[in-house]
């Protein structure tokens with residue numbers, strides 16, 4: 001039987017030379033693959049109290065929406081700067097080269113709400129760390145973080161665990 005990682009396509013040298021891009025669109029496009037990924041991501045949270053799912057732009061929206069639907073809870077997007085229409089708070093984070101900013105609506109999470117953070121891939125952990133900071137600044141309590149792919153050599157899991165976060169990933173790939 002195919003595993004989740006078998007549905008993920010690798011594109012060499014995208015978007016830069018030396019990067020092995022782990023492309024989840026092939027997983028999302030396959031009905032068995034997509035269902036398997038959502039079911040496995042949900043598995044650790046049976047019986048766990050979660051009020052909201054937060055998805056990180058862009059692929060975290062696809063996973064987060066499906067997971068929120070299954071949990072019958074609300075979905076909240078964290079977006080790149082300038083995309084959200086209401087009043088936002090912002091958080092800077094480091095990219096491989098340079099910096100970026102992510103934002104959340106300031107009324108999207110209520111103090112004390114229990115939040116599950118979802119994205120497709122954990123690399124350096126910079127994006128997830130910025131998202132976690134935004135949620136915590138609104139008073140949200142992060143229950144766990146869920147990814148399809150971990151790239152352990154880039155240190156994201158260690159970074160999030162050092163912040164006290166629980167990290168779940170369905171598979172891991174070597175290299176960048």
Ligand SMILES: O=P(O)(O)OC[C@H]1O[C@H](OP(=O)(O)OP(=O)(O)O)[C@H](O)[C@@H]1O
Nearest residue numbers: 057058059121122123124125126127156
């Ligand atoms: O752990 P990090 O080093 O922060 O990298 C992981 C992030 O990088 C990718 O998104 P990307 O920034 O390419 O944005 P996109 O999903 O909008 O294309 C991925 O979907 C994660 O969100």
Ligand SMILES: Nc1ncnc2[nH]cnc12
Nearest residue numbers: 020021022023121123176
């Ligand atoms: N190797 C990789 N594949 C897909 N998305 C990424 N984001 C950061 N590194 C990545």
